[in-house]
Amino acid sequence: xxxxxxxxxxxxxxxxxxLFIGIVFTRLGHNVTILERTSADVLRDQGAGISVSPxxxxxxxxxxxxxTSGAPVIDFFTEYDRTGFxxxxxxxxxxxxxxLKRDGxxxxxxxxxxxxxxxxxxxxxNVLRANFDGGxxxxxxxxxxxxxxxxxxxxxxxxxxTGVRDLGDDLxxxxxxxxxxxxxxxxxxxxxxxxxPSSTVxxxxxxxxxxxxxxxxxxxxxxxxxxxxxxxxxxMGENVTFFYLKxxxxxxxxxxxxxGTLKEGDRMCNIVWYHNVDESGLQRILTxxxxxxxxxxxGAGMIRPQVREEQRKISEAILTKPMNxxxxxxxxxxxxxxxxxxxxKAVFMGGKVLIVGDAVAGLRPHxxxxxxxGAMHALFLKSVFEKDATMSLEEWERRVIGxxxxxxxxGVDFGTLSQFGDHPQAE
Ligand SMILES: Cc1cc2nc3c(=O)[nH]c(=O)nc-3n(C[C@H](O)[C@H](O)[C@H](O)COP(=O)(O)OP(=O)(O)OC[C@H]3O[C@@H](n4cnc5c(N)ncnc54)[C@H](O)[C@@H]3O)c2cc1C
Numbered sequence: 001x002x003x004x005x006x007x008x009x010x011x012x013x014x015x016x017x018x019l020f021i022g023i024v025f026t027r028l029g030h031n032v033t034i035l036e037r038t039s040a041d042v043l044r045d046q047g048a049g050i051s052v053s054p055x056x057x058x059x060x061x062x063x064x065x066x067x068t069s070g071a072p073v074i075d076f077f078t079e080y081d082r083t084g085f086x087x088x089x090x091x092x093x094x095x096x097x098x099x100l101k102r103d104g105x106x107x108x109x110x111x112x113x114x115x116x117x118x119x120x121x122x123x124x125x126n127v128l129r130a131n132f133d134g135g136x137x138x139x140x141x142x143x144x145x146x147x148x149x150x151x152x153x154x155x156x157x158x159x160x161x162t163g164v165r166d167l168g169d170d171l172x173x174x175x176x177x178x179x180x181x182x183x184x185x186x187x188x189x190x191x192x193x194x195x196x197p198s199s200t201v202x203x204x205x206x207x208x209x210x211x212x213x214x215x216x217x218x219x220x221x222x223x224x225x226x227x228x229x230x231x232x233x234x235x236m237g238e239n240v241t242f243f244y245l246k247x248x249x250x251x252x253x254x255x256x257x258x259x260g261t262l263k264e265g266d267r268m269c270n271i272v273w274y275h276n277v278d279e280s281g282l283q284r285i286l287t288x289x290x291x292x293x294x295x296x297x298x299g300a301g302m303i304r305p306q307v308r309e310e311q312r313k314i315s316e317a318i319l320t321k322p323m324n325x326x327x328x329x330x331x332x333x334x335x336x337x338x339x340x341x342x343x344x345k346a347v348f349m350g351g352k353v354l355i356v357g358d359a360v361a362g363l364r365p366h367x368x369x370x371x372x373x374g375a376m377h378a379l380f381l382k383s384v385f386e387k388d389a390t391m392s393l394e395e396w397e398r399r400v401i402g403x404x405x406x407x408x409x410x411g412v413d414f415g416t417l418s419q420f421g422d423h424p425q426a427e
Pocket of ligand 1: 038049121160161196357367369
């Protein structure tokens with residue numbers, strides 16, 4: 001495999017998964033073009049917290065069983081980051097999972113051997129872009145700089161991948177279009193679909209593949225630490241804190257603030273509230289202020305005032321006081337429907353087309369395994385495409401699908417128990 005490595009690589013999707021892959025291939029000396037439909041300035045502004053390693057022991061163990069350290073994101077940055085920019089907050093790493101009672105007091109602290117490093121999507125995106133192509137206009141992480149032997153990099157945003165054709169031998173033709181609808185093509189040796197749970201690449205290869213809603217949504221958002229009362233900050237501490245109730249749960253952890261700052265007071269209090277809704281409720285909350293219905297998510301600033309107000313009232317009525325304070329103060333929450341997708345194949349067209357990351361399996365967010373999965377796919381691909389390859393593409397696919405199947409089930413079981421069952425911590 002190492003002798004026939006492709007030279008022109010096109011990656012569909014310039015989110016975290018696509019950037020992991022792009023960095024690996026460019027450091028192997030290949031020329032990489034990323035096609036991303038969303039502009040970088042909109043993309044980076046996800047306002048979301050993200051954990052750098054799995055928070056479920058079962059996910060950690062499954063990753064470890066594949067011969068990794070169990071924390072592939074950390075492994076990835078250790079090997080590939082040239083910026084040295086602090087990319088996560090490790091203050092919670094020796095602390096606990098903290099469970100609260102409805103009255104706001106601490107019910108239980110559970111020490112965990114897992115690394116609880118917390119980060120923001122925005123910071124990870126910036127560090128990865130600085131490593132991939134030196135960053136973008138509004139980026140704040142200094143460029144990592146090219147080294148001899150690195151391949152060329154292009155990150156084209158505002159372009160949508162539409163199709164791929166096999167040209168024979170080791171060539172494929174990639175079709176895409178700009179925001180103005182202008183159609184373009186690009187010839188390459190390898191196409192990698194890092195285009196997320198609704199992947200177009202996957203749909204072209206496996207037309208019957210589906211993404212299904214799981215019966216609940218996540219309300220997410222942040223409030224600056226300095227705007228939260230001392231009482232609430234003290235209760236939260238540097239832990240990952242949960243409040244479970246019948247039919248849902250909410251969690252909190254601190255994440256880096258503006259431009260990745262880790263300064264106390266300037267960090268963000270990050271909330272994820274998993275809340276059950278029925279089908280008509282889903283459609284109602286995912287309809288934006290202009291009356292447009294969105295399929296799986298509604299971004300910051302798009303939630304209708306009456307929907308926000310109703311959720312504020314529910315928060316007041318059922319959440320524990322510290323969580324309610326943060327939810328009430330969140331200015332720009334956003335909503336994500338929790339969904340499942342799982343494929344049975346990740347290699348197509350005789351190895352000229354691959355899918356990675358959430359396109360393979362969109363794991364339930366409780367697993368905090370999605371990011372680890374993306375980093376692991378990239379690290380394993382290095383073993384396939386490096387000069388002295390130590391893994392075949394068949395073995396890569398076997399590991400990728402094996403992990404996705406296991407992790408997907410772990411996530412579904414966890415979600416079913418915590419949202420629809422009798423969770424032992426539920427108040
Ligand atoms: C708000 C949020 C919070 C998260 N929290 C966690 C967490 O705490 N822990 C964790 O492990 N994981 C978390 N995840 C998941 C994690 O971010 C993903 O698993 C990881 O980024 C890998 O995803 P991906 O890049 O494969 O797909 P995605 O992040 O879904 O990216 C797909 C990209 O492809 C682009 N795209 C799609 N179709 C096309 C097309 N036709 N043409 C061009 N571009 C296209 C999309 O615009 C998007 O940028 C979170 C995700 C989000 C969005």
